[in-house]
Amino acid sequence: MSEILDRARAQVLTDGVGLDEAAILEVLRSPDEDLPALLQLAHDVRMKWCGPEVEVEGIISLKTGGCPEDCHFCSQSGLFSSPVRSVWLDIPSLVEAAKQTAATGASEFCIVAAVRGPDRRLMDQMREGVKAIRAEVDIQVAASLGMLSQEQVDDLVDMGVHRYNHNLETCRSHFPNVVTTHSWEERWSTLTMVRESGMEVCCGGILGLGESLEQRAEFAAQLAELDPHEVPMNFLNPRPGTPLGDQPVVEGKDALRAIAAFRLAMPRTILRFAGGREITLGDLGTRDGLLGGINAVIVGNYLTTLGRPATADLELLQDLKMPVKALSATI
């Protein structure tokens, strides 16, 4: 076994101290024959520092498409010739989606909008939607509305939004190759305001955006510095019409190594399986990921693409004897 795994076992498993960037890179470069031991170590770290429970979440797009930003992976940008059309979800449909999500046993429901940042109309829609959900559904409401002003952060807190998602998407050095209409630092600024507001910070990104292994390690280290409550891990699902539409998908073993590396960088965070896992990892890889550091899942569909049926993930969790985190445990 690689020396890096012995070092990680002592530092992360025993002491609970995450790996630094150089060590994360060593993990990402570890040979295939070490992968089973690496996943076992990441699983042991997750079980020791997070426990066996898995946090289940559903996500919904409140405002789809027509985004003015140019995130090169995103089919919702209005700047590319993507087939995704702009559409708004009405409040009754939003509440119904929250009910369906809660019925899976999920404790989280994240409302997402494809925008640079929310305008008055979107904030009004959010206020009405969150109020309606809280009146009818037992579920925690999270939001992902792009970059925020301090006033908007305060408004979301006032609405009762408990967690805010704003992904850095990739490392600082690679970000200008992926997004040119705003900066990594602007995203960091929103995350700082969210943290100071008392809302939980949810921040992750997408692997497979053309980043090198060095940049993947850089990204994990930058996330560890941010120390978010939750890190969603997406794998690029190349979308037709986007600049990254022909990008190859991440190899399954590389994806699993990355999951383990991120867990060893952030032993206590909620590390969530998000979009693209069906294509990158398939059913078997999903199981391997849950036994290799992942302790949260998005169930059902994503924003513009479809996922595995929620029942498939819930049956897998039952099979793995991983209990779904109860709503009462998240409040």
Place this chain on the structure above:
Amino acid sequence: MYCDRCGDPAADGDHTACAAARALEPPRFCPDCRRRMKVQVVPTGWTATCVEHGTRTS
């Protein structure tokens, strides 16, 4: 008739890859008129609406 993923005529070319991709994607083009549809994905399904040919659901 048109491919509901890429919008090209269903009889022209090979749409095997489109059909495979559709397992994890909602339709985007109306198969009757190739208009781009308004698509709403929710956790348990989707709806796709063509202004001329109405709404399809998962």
